Amino acid sequence: MAEITAALVKDLREKTGAGMMDCKKALTENAGDLEAAVDWLRTKGLAAAAKKAGRIAAEGLVGVCVEGGRGALVEVNSETDFVARNDSFQEFVRTAAKLSLEAGGDIDALRASRYQNGGQTVAEALTALIAKVGENMTVRRTACLEVANGIVADYVHNQVSAEVPDQGKIGVIVALESTGDQKKLRAFGRQLAMHISWAAPQAIEAADVDPATLERERNILAEQARESGKPENIIEKMLEGRLRKYYEEVCLLDQTFVIDGETKVRKVLEQVSQDVGAPVKIIGFHRFQLGEGVQRDEGDFAAEVAAQLGR
DSSP, X not given: OOOOOHHHHHHHHHHHOOOHHHHHHHHHHTTTOHHHHHHXXXXXXXXXXXXXXXXXXXXXXXXXXXXXXXXXXXEEEESOHHHHTOHHHHHHHHHHHHHHHHHTTOHHHHHHSBOTTSSOBHHHHHHHHHHHHOSOEEEEEEEEEEOSSEEEXXXXXXXXXXXXXXEEEEEEEEEEEOSSOHHHHHHHHHHHHXXXXXXXXXXSSGGGSOHHHHHHHHHHHHHHHHTTTOOHHHHXXXXXXXXXXXHHHHBGGGSBOTTTSSSBHHHHHHHHHHHHTSOOXXXXXXXXXXXXXXXXXXXXXXXXXXXXXXX
16 A cells, blocks of 8 residues: 555646545545546535536525524525525535534534434535535534523525525614513514514623624714814713714614514513513524625626637
8 A cells, every 4th residue: 555645646636626624535545546636526525526616606595493592593605696595505504503503603614513313423414415416515603592491583584485485685683571461471572583684783782782892883983973173072072972873873772673663672662571570682693694704706798708619
């Protein structure tokens, strides 16, 4: 058996684009035979998957899974919306969302989780799906919420279809703590999740806003106020008013509830507490919008076609 050197692994990686550990395993399985290792990787679908890994994946689906007092979100990206309508892709998203409950919001733990009842991990199952479907895909992120006394409610916007209500373009989970009527609490939780999907708050209340983000916003608002030419004491009052407006935009409790269009969420929470018979507290929420923050490749379509035709 030939020695599996770093140079040999590097050579195989350059030939196939496969991962380092996959290349090492391929060489080990084939007694150091480089060409046999190439064929082994191709047979396993690893070389084909690796070649697609550089392509932008900003489509796909957000999946949600709620069980009792736990809820999870997962975003799985693909290159095209067409693949998001593929049954195999949807099954993968559904399974990944369920496994996200156990991963507790840790993306690395999710990727390392055992997929279904087989020996594959989630990452390995995704590699196999990439080879089958022919597009680059990524398990981009996950989040999880849990509450001991209360419920985790969810909402999916732009669902794939009525038959696939747990997957879509925007997914929300929100945890409500309360010992009150659970049926009424769940009904409100659904409405609140719908509100979050539309209003996209960044924090529950002002104290939760990221200090760096707040400081940046404060500086911008202060400079805008100074451009008016007003004295500093007036500017300070203007700044207070503008910050209140900012909080109304980004803080969940200060937003106007989209369901009725007039009541602040803070006031709605007080009303719901009376209705369910016990105090209701928002423990946390997560909102995933498909592809947000992904740098999409806006390349020249005509040039791309010409390149594929060899012109």
